[in-house]
Every structure is written in structure tokens, then in C-alpha cells.
Amino acid sequence: DADVTQTPRNRITKTGKRIMLECSQTKGHDRMYWYRQDPGLGLRLIYYSFDVKDINKGEISDGYSVSRQAQAKFSLSLESAIPNQTALYFCATSQTADQPQHFGDGTRLSIL
Amino acid sequence: QKEVEQNSGPLSVPEGAIASLNCTYSDRGSQSFFWYRQYSGKSPELIMFIYSNGDKEDGRFTAQLNKASQYVSLLIRDSQPSDSATYLCAVNWDSGTYKYIFGTGTRLKVLA
Secondary structure, eight states: OOSEEEEOSEEEEOTTOOEEEEEEESSOOSEEEEEEEETTTEEEEEEEEEETTEEEEOTTOTTEEEEEEETTEEEEEESSOOGGGOEEEEEEEESSTTSOOEEOOOEEEEEO | OOSEEOOOOOEEEETTSOEEEEEEESOTTOOEEEEEEEOTTSOOEEEEEEOSSEEEEETTEEEEEETTTTEEEEEESSOOGGGOEEEEEEEEEEESEEEEEEOOOEEEEEEO
């Protein structure tokens, strides 16, 4: 089984819908991250969490919110989806802030 | 100026040759440096990480860090067609404001 699991793997939805992407991990890491990846722009950090009570905005948090339900679970929500949020979304974890990050398989999100 | 810069490529090398991938970064306070490999449509996977000036070798891969010149490189010896992928450089610093910034990646093609 994957150490970092993202659901769903693919999602197509319409503008204005609320969407939740879920991430769970079995690595026992405290730190969890959400990124989006767009062609030509690379990976950009949306939100990160260093523990259940410590949640921080990344460089592109507008239009997104997160919830850290437990050490192992970190969810990303799009309250009212818009087409320019169409992207590949990755969840990642790390043991400490300066250690390598371990990525889930990604969620391909399309907003029509 | 981008915080982490990579040549987008593609960098084409013949099978068996050495591939040299370069990355420059703007913040002298950067602490940790990572190389990830990403196949098309897949998640990034860690290749190497380096914290100190100098070289670090792991099998066919060598990471080189020069903090004075603010660059980090990845050498791939005996390149194989299976090495064909996009290589992402990432730089981390956590002095007040946490950052983990990815470059946009260099696409490597190893020609059989």
C-alpha cells in the first residue's frame, strides 16, 4: 500500500462546486503539504501543516482552505471552484521541515 | 528573478553518457537542497538531497553544492533511457518564514 494516499485520483466538476481532496499517510510524519502543479509553473505550495494545530498558508492559498483532522489526514478544499484551479494536485509529507518530502500519486482536477 | 531556476531543456544525451543538470537559487540563507525525478503524469520521487558544500554520491547519481555561487547540480553517470524524465530541484529554508521552493524542472532525454 502507498505511504501517502490521495483521493480521488481524478475529478471533473463544474464551476462553483465545492470540492474536497483528501490525503492520508502511514509514514508517521507530522508535516504535511499541499501543492498544485501547472505546466511551465512547476510545483507551488498551497498550504502546509507542521502538526495538527499548526496550519500555514503557502504562496498560493487564495481560493483554498485546509483541514488537518489528525496527524495522518490533511484535506484540501476548494469552496467555489473556478476553471483556473484546473491542475494536478499533490499531497506530501516529511519528517522534519528540512527533510525530503514524500508525495502521493496526485489528483488530476478539471473544472469546467 | 525566480527563487529557484532551472533550464527547462530538453537536455538530450546519448545512452551511457554523463548528464549534468544545474539549478541556481537566490536566497543565501537556503539550507537544504533536493533533487526529485518526475515521470510524465506521475508524482515526484526523491533522487538525492544535500545539505553541505561539496559532492554527495549515491550509485550513478552525484549531487554537487556550491553555496558561495548559489548553485546545486546533479550528475547522472552511465545514463539510461529509463532516466528520461523531468528533474526538479527544490530548495528549503526555515528562518522565520518557511519556504520549500521547486524549480520548474529540466526535461532529460536519454537517447538509445
